[in-house]
Amino acid sequence: MPLPRLGTRSVRFRTPAAAQVVLVGVLALAVAGTLLAVLAAGGRPGRAAGDGPRRITVEVSPSRCGRGWTRPEPGVQTFDLHNTSGTAAEVYLEDPATKEVFGEVEGIGPGTTRQLTVRLGTGTYAFACVPDDADAVTGPRVHVTGGRRGPGAAPVTQHDLIPPALAYQKWVGAGLGDVVRLTARLRSAIDGGDLAAARSAWLPAHLRYERLGAAYDAFGDADARINGTDAGLPDGVRDRDFTGFHRIEYGLWHGEPAARLRAPAAALVRAVTGLRDGWAATRMDPAGLGLRAHEILEDTVQFELTGRTDYGSGSGLATARADLDGTGAVLSRLRPLLTTRYAGLPGLDEDMERARRTLDGFRHGARWTPLGDLTRAQRERTDAAVGGLVERLASVATLCDPRRTV
Incomplete structure (x- = not known):
């Protein structure tokens, strides 16, 4: 999977505008991923201090991968990666012995140049060029003396992600059983x-x-049948394709009689039961697990915290808190991989706890404060807590992205 793969997002967001937001968000994450060393350290991409990094042009091609780096020096440096081949390629700067990755850029098209900024210190480096639909190649080894190099990350393989994906899929199966039981109670x-x-x-x-x-x-x-909205539907909330939880939510909080909600409730129970019964035969893509951890709360910021998915219950903050739990469930399965790769993991844990405390402050027994009732200060604090966490989770998506190896 490239960094990160432009995978399918939740189909509950069915409008063209939503699809554009998804694409922009993932592309932004891909740009952030070019500074893998910064992300691994738990920080945010930024411009180097001082007079700026040294610039070096390096070739990207199967026959001349890494050529052009002839005077290695320690310190912050920017590589202009110029693709002289006829196909797009990804490029990694790595330790050729340990395969520890210090920086990477994906999607360098033929004849184009992309930049990679890293901090170099004592050690051995090499560029790995990974063309589309061709074998990866490693360029010449370059030895740097002096200085302290920036942090790197051991690459995650598809094999590494299989155990956490299987554990997560088993957890989801148990959760679907709960959903069936709870929706049956709603229908009753x-x-x-x-x-x-x-x-x-x-x-x-x-x-x-x-x-x-x-x-x-x-x-x-x-x-879409279970958790879809009316976005993009010709008749909005009156459209026959508006189904699931939000269809029932709209009816319950807009005075519809029970007779009009019986068919949607029955359809919801059928949908979740069918999903549960077929789950054992479903196979989640292990390569997408890290990206999904980021997407959950990215969606929360775009939809729950803007009120776009509230059809009358005023439960947007409750849903955001559930999304936070969902993110935690993914991170707990990925933690063995992150512990040795992500120096910012303690900061991520702190941000998760801060977001939990913030959202829990709006719970009053079984009732939650509606989003529209928040003061400006409460709204800003909530947006900052969840939005900052989304930035942290971009690093998780980057570091858990499987890489092709030479």
């Missing part, structure tokens, strides 16, 4: 005409589904 309340009980039952069922965040891509079309 609606069938019995007890709309107050239905409103009480709606939120636990919806939040349990939201916590399965990183599996949305594997859910496929079922996710």
Whole structure:
């Protein structure tokens, strides 16, 4: 998978505008990934201090990979990676003995130049050029003397990601069983005409589904039936294709009678039951696990914290808190890989706890403060806590991206 792969996002966001937001967000993450050394340190990409980094032009091609770096020096340096071949390529700067990666750039097109900035110190380096649809090659080894080099990260392989992916998939299977049980309770309340009980039952069922965040891509079309919105539908909330949790939410909080909600409730139970029953035969892509951890809260910022997915229940902050739990479930499976690769992991843990405390402050028993009732200061604090966490999680996506090796 390139860094990071432009994978399919949750299909619950079905508007063209949403798709554009997704693409921009992932492209921004890819740009951030060119400074792998900075991300591995737990910081944010930035310009080097002083007079600026030294500039060196390096060739990218199967026959001349890494050529042009003839006077190695310690310190911050920018490499102009010029692709002289006829196909696009990824480039890694690595320790050829340990394969530790200090920087990488993806998608360097034929005849184009991309930049890579790293801090070099005592050690041996080589560029690895990975053309599309061709074998990877390693350029000449270059020895640097003096100075302290920036942090690197041991590459993650597809094989490394299989155990956490399997563990996560098993956890999702158990969660789907809970979703079926809770949606059946919701349906029972609606069938019995007890709309107050239905409103009480709606939120636990919806939040349990939201916590399965990183599996949305594997859910496929079922996710649209279960958690879709009316975005892009010709008749909006009256459209026949507006189904699932949000369809029922709209009815429960807009005065619809139980008779009009029985069919949507029955359809929701069928959808989640079918998803649960077929889950054992589903295979999640291990390569996407790190990226999904980032996407969960990226979606939260774009949708839950803007109120775009609130159809009357005022539960956007509760959903954001469930999304945070979902992110934590992914990170707990990836932690063995991150512990030895991500120096910023303690900071990530602190940011996760800060976001939890912030969101938990809006919970009052079974009731949550509606997003629209937040003061400006509360809104800014919430956006900062979750938004900062999204930036941290971009590093997780980068560091857990499987790389092709020579």
